[in-house]
Amino acid sequence: MDLSNVKIGFALTGSFCTIPEVIPQLELIVHAGAKVIPIMSEIVYKTDTRFGKALELIWRVEDITGGKIIHTISDAEPIGPKRMLDILVVAPCTGNTLSKLANGINDSTVTMATKAHLRNLKPVVIAVSTNDGLGANAKNLALLHASKNIYLVPYRQDDHDKKPNSLVAKIDLLIPALSAALLGEQLQPVLI
Numbered sequence: 473m474d475l476s477n478v479k480i481g482f483a484l485t486g487s488f489c490t491i492p493e494v495i496p497q498l499e500l501i502v503h504a505g506a507k508v509i510p511i512m513s514e515i516v517y518k519t520d521t522r523f524g525k526a527l528e529l530i531w532r533v534e535d536i537t538g539g540k541i542i543h544t545i546s547d548a549e550p551i552g553p554k555r556m557l558d559i560l561v562v563a564p565c566t567g568n569t570l571s572k573l574a575n576g577i578n579d580s581t582v583t584m585a586t587k588a589h590l591r592n593l594k595p596v597v598i599a600v601s602t603n604d605g606l607g608a609n610a611k612n613l614a615l616l617h618a619s620k621n622i623y624l625v626p627y628r629q630d631d632h633d634k635k636p637n638s639l640v641a642k643i644d645l646l647i648p649a650l651s652a653a654l655l656g657e658q659l660q661p662v663l664i
């Protein structure tokens with residue numbers, strides 16, 4: 473896929489176990505020629521977990537993209553008025569961010585980036601990763617499916633025995649989903 477001259481916002485939220493799987497997709501997008509603006513939720517920008525240290529992730533992402541990470545609401549707000557992006561990716565997308573996006577709540581860097589970008593009627597691609605995707609967040613996921621300019625990376629249950637409500641995007645379908653969204657289409661099948 474040639475993504476030359478495509479301006480992509482890439483927003484990471486706090487599904488920390490999924491972030492290591494998402495980073496290679498970010499690298500592929502950059503190698504495909506896209507101009508990527510990196511974005512992180514506040515918690516990703518500042519939190520060390522057993523999956524990695526915040527500072528190491530920041531360095532890695534800034535090294536891959538060659539840009540400074542947007543990690544505050546005030547720095548995310550110009551994304552709309554300055555028409556900074558052709559498309560915005562939220563990967564991984566937590567249940568927390570998913571629920572806010574579905575209900576018009578804007579109190580974080582990633583929700584601000586999304587709201588600002590959507591004001592220009594441009595596409596957003598969401599790669600869900602949440603243990604309550606078939607629980608408390610099922611209704612929010614349904615709302616996003618029915619929302620204009622929102623596209624989902626195809627997803628599945630990741631452990632139906634131990635976590636029956638858990639959903640996770642098939643992350644190697646991120647670029648195909650992004651390519652389809654640039655054409656105004658939802659990659660199918662969305663349930664895998």
Ligand SMILES: Cc1cc2nc3c(=O)[nH]c(=O)nc-3n(C[C@H](O)[C@H](O)[C@H](O)COP(=O)(O)O)c2cc1C
Nearest residue numbers: 485486487488513515521566567568569580601602
């Ligand atoms: C180690 C760790 C792993 C987490 N994994 C997930 C996850 O996979 N999915 C999810 O929805 N939340 C997960 N969370 C919870 C979110 O980080 C938390 O809801 C946070 O408020 C999300 O903020 P954000 O959506 O602005 O990034 C995890 C938290 C920790 C500390």
